[in-house]
Amino acid sequence: MMINSFLYYFSRENFIELIAALVAVATIFVLWKYRKSPDVKYLIFVELFAAVWATGNGIEYTIYTLQSKIIWTQFSYVGIVFLPVSYYLFTAAFSQKVNVLTPRNISLLLVVPFITLMLVFTNHLHHLVWISIEYDPEINMVYYYHGVWFWFFWVYSILLILMGVFNLVQSIYKFTAYYKSQVSTLLVATVIPLTGNLMYITGLNPVPGFDWTPVLFVFTGLIITFGIVKYRIFDLVPFARNKLIETMDDGVLVVNSEGFVEDCNSAVHSIFQLRQKSIIRESFTKVFSDYKNFVTVIENEGTGPKDLEVYFDGTDKYYQVRVSPVFNRDHKISGHFIQVHDITSMKLGEVELKETNQKLRAEIEKRGKLIEDLDAFSHTVAHDLKNSLGSIFSSTEILVDSIEGNDPEQLKEIIGLVRSSAEKAMHITQELLILATVSHTEIEMKPLNMKSIFREAQKRLHQDITASGSKIKQPENWPQAMGHAPWIEEVWTNYLSNAIKYGGTPPEIEVGADFPENNHVRFWIKDNGKGLTKEEQSKLFRKYARLDPGKAEGYGLGLSIVKRIVGKLGGKFGVESNGKTGQGALFYFILPRVTD
Numbered sequence: 001m002m003i004n005s006f007l008y009y010f011s012r013e014n015f016i017e018l019i020a021a022l023v024a025v026a027t028i029f030v031l032w033k034y035r036k037s038p039d040v041k042y043l044i045f046v047e048l049f050a051a052v053w054a055t056g057n058g059i060e061y062t063i064y065t066l067q068s069k070i071i072w073t074q075f076s077y078v079g080i081v082f083l084p085v086s087y088y089l090f091t092a093a094f095s096q097k098v099n100v101l102t103p104r105n106i107s108l109l110l111v112v113p114f115i116t117l118m119l120v121f122t123n124h125l126h127h128l129v130w131i132s133i134e135y136d137p138e139i140n141m142v143y144y145y146h147g148v149w150f151w152f153f154w155v156y157s158i159l160l161i162l163m164g165v166f167n168l169v170q171s172i173y174k175f176t177a178y179y180k181s182q183v184s185t186l187l188v189a190t191v192i193p194l195t196g197n198l199m200y201i202t203g204l205n206p207v208p209g210f211d212w213t214p215v216l217f218v219f220t221g222l223i224i225t226f227g228i229v230k231y232r233i234f235d236l237v238p239f240a241r242n243k244l245i246e247t248m249d250d251g252v253l254v255v256n257s258e259g260f261v262e263d264c265n266s267a268v269h270s271i272f273q274l275r276q277k278s279i280i281r282e283s284f285t286k287v288f289s290d291y292k293n294f295v296t297v298i299e300n301e302g303t304g305p306k307d308l309e310v311y312f313d314g315t316d317k318y319y320q321v322r323v324s325p326v327f328n329r330d331h332k333i334s335g336h337f338i339q340v341h342d343i344t345s346m347k348l349g350e351v352e353l354k355e356t357n358q359k360l361r362a363e364i365e366k367r368g369k370l371i372e373d374l375d376a377f378s379h380t381v382a383h384d385l386k387n388s389l390g391s392i393f394s395s396t397e398i399l400v401d402s403i404e405g406n407d408p409e410q411l412k413e414i415i416g417l418v419r420s421s422a423e424k425a426m427h428i429t430q431e432l433l434i435l436a437t438v439s440h441t442e443i444e445m446k447p448l449n450m451k452s453i454f455r456e457a458q459k460r461l462h463q464d465i466t467a468s469g470s471k472i473k474q475p476e477n478w479p480q481a482m483g484h485a486p487w488i489e490e491v492w493t494n495y496l497s498n499a500i501k502y503g504g505t506p507p508e509i510e511v512g513a514d515f516p517e518n519n520h521v522r523f524w525i526k527d528n529g530k531g532l533t534k535e536e537q538s539k540l541f542r543k544y545a546r547l548d549p550g551k552a553e554g555y556g557l558g559l560s561i562v563k564r565i566v567g568k569l570g571g572k573f574g575v576e577s578n579g580k581t582g583q584g585a586l587f588y589f590i591l592p593r594v595t596d
Contacts, residue, residue: 025047025051027047028044028047028048028051031043031044031047032044037093038093038101039090039093039094041093042086042087042089042090042093043090045082045086045089045090046083046086046087046090048079048086049078049079049080049082049083049086050079050083051079052075052076052078052079053076053078053079053080053083054076054079055075055076055079056072056073056075056076056077056078056079057072057073057076059072059075060072060073060076060142061140064137064140066133066135066142069135069142070133070142073142073144074120074121077116077117077120078117081112081113081114081116081117081120081153082110082113084113084156084157084158084160084161085106085109085110085113085160087160087161087164088109088160088161088163088164088167089101089106089109090164091163091164091165091167091168092164092167094167094168094171095167095168095170095171097167109160112153112156116129116149116153119149123147127147128147128148128149128150129146129147129149129150130144130145130146130147130150131145131146131147132145133145165187168187169187188223248265248267249267249342250267250339250340250341250342251264251265251267251268251270251271251272251338251339251340252264252265252267252268252337252338252339252340253268253284253337253338253339253340254326254335254336254337254338255284255335255336255338256334256335257333257334257335259283259284259285260281260282260283260284261279261280261281261282261283261284261287262280262281262335263280264279264280267340268340271317271319271340271342272288272291274287294321317342317344318342318343318344318346318347319340319341319342319343319344320340320341320343321338321339321340321341322338322339322341323336323337323338324336324337324338324339325337441568443484443487443568444484445482445483445484445569445592446482446483446484446485447480447481447482447594448480448481448482448483448485448488448591449478449480449485450478450479450480450481450488450513450523451477451478453485453488453489453492454474454478454492454511456489457489457492457493457496458472458496460493461493461496461497461500464497464500465500468500468503468506468507469506469507470499470500470503470506470507470508470509471506471507471508471509472496472509472510472511473508473509473510473511474510474511474512475511475512475513478513479513479515479521479593480521480593480594481520481521481523481591481592481593481594482569482591482592482593482594483569483571483591483592484569487565487568487569488565488591490561490562490565491561491562491565491566491589492525494559494561494562495525495562495587495589496509496525498527498559498587499525499526499527499529499584499587502527502529502530502584502585503527503528503529503584504527504528504529504582504584507527507528507529508527508528509525509526509527509528510525510526511523511524511525511526512524512526515593516590517590519592519593519595520571520590520591520592520593521590521591521592521593522588522589522590523588523589523590523591524586524587524588525586525587525588526584526585526586526587527584527585528582528583528584529581529582529584529585530579530580530581530582530584531577531578531579531580531581531583531584531585532575532577532579532585533577533579534579536579537575537577540559540575562589566589566590566591569591570592571589571590571591571592572589572590573587573588573589573590574587574588575587575588576588
């Protein structure tokens, strides 16, 4: 009976401890290829010291003498004292508390384990670790009654284990949904050996005197190995993920098929100005309810990536939203990966480029028109100056003959002709100066005394009016408008000059004003000439036109001045005519009305 019981206990306990040691060694081999990772390095130490602990216990169960059993128990303490520190360092590395993993801190953490190990091997001198030791040969079991230092070390070890658990719990909130499964695996793996140690300490043990702690720490290694295979914990570590995703300026979201957020980075909170600390496992539609156009990006069905440009009213920014489906192992859509990229600067650049292109296009059109106008203008000026200078040249030849013939009357006539031609040349030069300066001269708009301005224009053309026998009808009272008096005098001079040139015989001219638009005044002049056809009207203000070169110098230069002056003053200009002889043409310009 005694022998059978002895063999039963010996076989069971020895088998459990040695199998645990072998499993620990096997786990170390599995973890070895990941050893460059800091957290894996400390996990290897956990399994190594668990293997030492289990090996010492296993051999101790095979020996029958008390002294030998004590020696192997002391050997097992090589694993016992360093295992809690290794576990704490593992959790610190996994939760990225790099400030803990310094040589100084690690050295401080190892002080108590080294003292404990020294006291274990010298216990016979002080009995601080074990007060007494009893051996039961019937079941080959040694019972250790613990001293003060043992309890001090036990509290120290439990604190390290609990601090490790705290590190893992913190990681649940620090890491995202994908890594929560990893952390949960590690937490479960931690609770198991802690429970075994409490069973040994409290005596609530199905096998009295048997320490389950190393066995269950080995079992912890098995669970973590499962996590490695299942979740690839150390292939895609949280540290790398956080460094990569969290430093991105782009917002990154993972939404599952049920519409809940599984993962996101801090850029999402910044872009959408979210007040919630965490949106993990929150409804995507609810979290982003203020951004309707963004919510719709995952509502549209599709199996391929989609690119959308979205403008968020609350942020005054443009974003490119790229949505890619996430497939499960059955090749079915299990969610969506959403990337939000800020393209505000690009959009503003496009707007700025568009505006610049428009300005360049307008400038090119303006330059092109200037070149076109310059071509027509050169013909007009050349023709007008040629006539005047030709008259002067011809007059000089006649003048020479008159002097030789001693004919005073003819001399007076020729001198008058030269004077008239010179005046025309000077007038053309003056108009050229006005045309050149109007476009870039800044003036102040003031109320105009139109009656006085028109009178000055008449004075300038007094000789032409008298010579042509022109009759001019004008209103007694003129409405007030805003403009620049010297320029408007130039407009009236050109309009009146054209009316005299192209009017009937004699010219009958009427001037007046009306109010075709709100807050504007239209001033007009009408002659009794042959009028203008529709085709002639369309050309009149477009180029420096010469519609009747045989009769006078032409409309061209004068109307070009009118066009530039009125345009500069923010007004309008034009002509009306039915092309019937005797009914003439009506030229007008419109200016802003003086308001109270």
